[in-house]
Amino acid sequence: MLQVHEIRDNKEEFITALAKRGLDAKAVLEKVLAADEVRRNTQAKLDETLAQANTLSKEIGMLFKSGATDKANALKEKSSTLKENSKQLQDQLNAAVSRLEELLYTLPNIPHSSVPAGTDETDNEEVFTEGTIPELQKDALPHWELAKKYALIDFELGVKITGAGFPVYKGKGARLQRALIAYFLDKNTSAGYTEYQVPHLVNEASGFGTGQLPDKEGQMYHITADDLYLIPTAEVPVTNMFRGDLLMHNELPIRCTGYTPCFRREAGSYGAHVRGLNRLHQFDKVEIVRIEHPDNSYAALDGMVEHVKQILRELELPYRILKLCGGDLGFTSALTYDFEVFSTAQDRWLEISSVSNFETFQANRLKLRFKDTDGSNKLVHTLNGSALALPRVLAGILENYQTPEGIRIPEVLVPYCGFDMIS
RNA sequence: GGAGGAAUGGCAGAGUGGUCGAAUGCGGCAGUCUUGAAAACUGUUGAGGGUCACACCUCCGGGGGUUCGAAUCCCUCUUCCUCCGCCA
Numbered sequence: 001m002l003q004v005h006e007i008r009d010n011k012e013e014f015i016t017a018l019a020k021r022g023l024d025a026k027a028v029l030e031k032v033l034a035a036d037e038v039r040r041n042t043q044a045k046l047d048e049t050l051a052q053a054n055t056l057s058k059e060i061g062m063l064f065k066s067g068a069t070d071k072a073n074a075l076k077e078k079s080s081t082l083k084e085n086s087k088q089l090q091d092q093l094n095a096a097v098s099r100l101e102e103l104l105y106t107l108p109n110i111p112h113s114s115v116p117a118g119t120d121e122t123d124n125e126e127v128f129t130e131g132t133i134p135e136l137q138k139d140a141l142p143h144w145e146l147a148k149k150y151a152l153i154d155f156e157l158g159v160k161i162t163g164a165g166f167p168v169y170k171g172k173g174a175r176l177q178r179a180l181i182a183y184f185l186d187k188n189t190s191a192g193y194t195e196y197q198v199p200h201l202v203n204e205a206s207g208f209g210t211g212q213l214p215d216k217e218g219q220m221y222h223i224t225a226d227d228l229y230l231i232p233t234a235e236v237p238v239t240n241m242f243r244g245d246l247l248m249h250n251e252l253p254i255r256c257t258g259y260t261p262c263f264r265r266e267a268g269s270y271g272a273h274v275r276g277l278n279r280l281h282q283f284d285k286v287e288i289v290r291i292e293h294p295d296n297s298y299a300a301l302d303g304m305v306e307h308v309k310q311i312l313r314e315l316e317l318p319y320r321i322l323k324l325c326g327g328d329l330g331f332t333s334a335l336t337y338d339f340e341v342f343s344t345a346q347d348r349w350l351e352i353s354s355v356s357n358f359e360t361f362q363a364n365r366l367k368l369r370f371k372d373t374d375g376s377n378k379l380v381h382t383l384n385g386s387a388l389a390l391p392r393v394l395a396g397i398l399e400n401y402q403t404p405e406g407i408r409i410p411e412v413l414v415p416y417c418g419f420d421m422i423s
Numbered sequence: 424g425g426a427g428g429a430a431u432g433g434c435a436g437a438g439u440g441g442u443c444g445a446a447u448g449c450g451g452c453a454g455u456c457u458u459g460a461a462a463a464c465u466g467u468u469g470a471g472g473g474u475c476a477c478a479c480c481u482c483c484g485g486g487g488g489u490u491c492g493a494a495u496c497c498c499u500c501u502u503c504c505u506c507c508g509c510c511a
Binding site: 039040043044046047048049050051053054056057058059060061062063064065072073075076077078079080083245246247248249250251369370371373374375377 | 432433441442450451452453467468469470471472473478479480481491492
């Protein structure tokens with residue numbers, strides 16, 4: 001959520017910046033400022049009334065003490081009138097605040113100055129690429145065929161017990177999943193991230209805190225009986241651990257990692273691009289989250305990018321990094337780098353990680369602040385990224401490491417798997 | 424599931440109707456001392472709104488009520504603790 005006083009001070013800059021997202025925000029921003037004006041005026045009136053009531057109460061107290069009961073009782077009547085007034089004003093104020101908040105909820109984050117303009121993924125900027133795309137044998141298979149051939153994943157079984165998009169991993173497929181999770185967590189913890197195991201269901205307040213609610217309500221599974229949501233990413237529970245906190249400057253930075261399954265409804269997605277592991281309702285992901293001093297957040301973002309690079313290097317997968325353009329940038333993000341691994345058998349790039357700096361956008365909703373060295377309280381910057389999302393990494397490994405003899409296991413994973421070949 | 428108890432500033436923890444936005448300790452910040460650091464000592468320090476700055480307003484788990492006046496009394500919800508029962 002954007003901060004009203006920032007909008008007040010930087011209206012023109014915000015309009016320009018939001019235009020990068022293809023958004024004409026002028027009208028909304030003006031509505032925000034108008035609503036804020038109403039809020040402040042109402043607040044001032046209410047404060048005035050309450051101040052009078054407070055003074056009166058003190059007078060009445062004094063009068064009672066000095067024994068002037070008649071005078072005191074006379075003042076009581078006046079006080080009850082003030083009380084009625086203040087109640088009305090309070091209602092008006094509440095209404096003004098919700099109007100303002102509703103408007104603010106519709107506004108996405110301000111893109112960082114380096115974000116390229118653009119309307120969709122074709123305008124994303126490739127900033128880095130590494131690894132060699134392997135030469136596969138003639139009859140190379142896509143991962144869903146390989147998964148079947150080597151009995152690693154059973155999609156039909158998942159359909160039977162739940163529905164499409166809920167695969168069953170078995171045998172060496174299940175073991176490879178577990179190996180990847182353990183490997184990722186080890187990489188993250190040795191890079192200074194503290195490992196967490198968090199709930200997979202969150203309440204409404206958490207959904208609001210990280211920005212999934214109210215605008216992406218339909219993308220989460222909602223357990224209506226208990227009003228809880230299945231997490232679409234570990235970002236939600238992990239970041240919300242700090243909701244409402246006031247941290248000390250020397251507690252920063254905070255670095256967390258956690259493995260969770262992720263649940264996404266992905267309503268309306270069909271076709272070839274969702275085959276196999278490409279797009280699922282339930283998948284596994286290891287996430288990294290950082291809470292940073294505003295001065296350090298972009299250095300931290302670079303650090304996260306380097307960290308993910310290192311992992312992909314070790315896995316020896318061909319990948320590229322995209323800087324997302326304004327039109328493709330997530331609602332809450334100021335700057336996002338997407339990592340894509342090349343799926344050789346499908347001849348296309350698959351997104352496996354998304355690393356973002358949210359600046360104060362989430363922190364403002366979370367009311368997550370820190371006390372700076374000068375004693376002032378400020379919003380922190382929050383960042384997160386996948387390190388990494390499992391299914392497409394698995395797809396990449398299966399496809400790129402296939403040989404006529406079977407699927408080789410990347411060297412770094414062999415100790416975790418206990419085997420070096422799937423055949 | 425049954426019976427009790429509790430929720431206060433970044434943290435710990437006093438405070439039972441007006442002078443309480445709230446003692447004290449820790450932590451933070453500034454300083455003294457020190458080559459420097461630590462220790463010790465001194466001062467300072469709750470949050471949000473509002474204002475050019477003051478004033479002023481709100482906030483003692485959430486919501487509601489009693490009262491001229493509520494951290495304090497009542498109702499309700501949530502969470503935690505103790506004891507009993509059940510249980511992976």
